[in-house]
Amino acid sequence: MSAVLAPWRGVSRTVWILAAARAINRIGAFSMGFLGVVLTVEFGASLATTGLVVALFGLATIPSRLLGGRLADRFGRRRTIVLGLTACAVAQFWIAASTTLWSAIVGAVLLGLAFEIYEPPTQATVADVTEPADRPAAYGLIGAAMAVAGVLAGLLAAAVSHWDLRWLFVADAITCLACAVLIIRALPADSPRVEQPARGMTVWRDRRLLLLLASGTVFATLYMELLIGVPLTLLDQGLPQSGTGIILAVSAVTFIAGQRLQPLRLDDFRAMSIGLTLLAAGLIVCAFAHTLVVFVLATILWSLGEMFLLTRYLTQAAGLAPDGSRAGYLAVFGLSWGVATTVAPLVVTRLLETTGPEGLWLINAAAAIMLAAVQPLLRRRLARA
Structure with a gap:
């Protein structure tokens, strides 16, 4: 233990x-x-x-x-x-x-x-x-x-x-x-006296947060598409729906076990690049998976990627905020999940109808690779903003 x-x-x-x-x-x-x-x-x-x-x-x-x-x-x-x-x-x-x-x-x-x-x-x-x-x-x-x-x-x-x-x-x-x-x-x-937001500072005027929100929304959409699309993909492949429960369990175990492997002192943006690369690898494996064993392998890869991404995005959003506005900053950054929850079902169903599972997951993998490639640029833009 x-x-x-x-x-x-x-x-x-x-x-x-x-x-x-x-x-x-x-x-x-x-x-x-x-x-x-x-x-x-x-x-x-x-x-x-x-x-x-x-x-x-x-x-x-x-x-x-x-x-x-x-x-x-x-x-x-x-x-x-x-x-x-x-x-x-x-x-x-x-x-x-x-x-x-x-x-x-x-x-x-x-x-x-x-x-x-x-x-x-x-x-x-x-x-x-x-x-x-x-x-x-x-x-x-x-x-x-x-x-x-x-x-x-x-x-x-x-x-x-x-x-x-x-x-x-x-x-x-x-x-x-x-x-x-x-x-x-x-x-x-x-405390009896709660700090007020810094004078003259509004969340929506902070371009650093808006850049991070845009990046986080792409990741959140990929994450939600996995949750929605994997059960539908298993159905398309004729695999038992009990496989969804197995995949969720493997994802949870991977997330926990992977904490010991994550270099916590690693720069946030480099860590996010690694996470997005692992996520893309898992999506590519998922695109060509036809057995539950291969889907489990894909799950291990994308879950390791999510381990990096879920923690580092929150760390960055919290670090941007003045002390009196931290909850407000995190609330705005969290809108990425509201957008993703709305958009992901539409994207998944549309791509499954038009391109099938291979197209769905390869397009998602391409989006993850592109997002990984722009992380150094995002770091420089946040530093200048």
């Missing part, structure tokens, strides 16, 4: 608490994968209506993240995390208790508006209590905890999904409240 935890021995107690809270919440978050099923099965929504509602949920997460960043910088990290988790629980109880489709739709939109509130203050807190050189390890711990919890979430989903599906939202709401209690009891209280 000590060997497994070695990369995070110097990480502060606060980060460990946040990692535990996020893992608990992630274990309960399996309900989100069933939102469309609940609307269709339990409330009789048409496929068109279900697709619209799920899209509205995704769009609502964008202002949710911005709100989380603003509240965290204005009123404190702990208060905002607790508010976001509690609001998620209320919305999930609303969906579970709904008796009409319209009520469930309102609950889904409210859940979207609450869903990302706790993300910016969580990421900002990690940066607040960690030295810049140690932030890749700290963010890696959060990512590892969520990866393990994601696998457990899939197992729980399989175990309880034969009940009334609305109970999934009850379970998720309970985990949100459990996280809120853990945060209240374990994290120190916010």
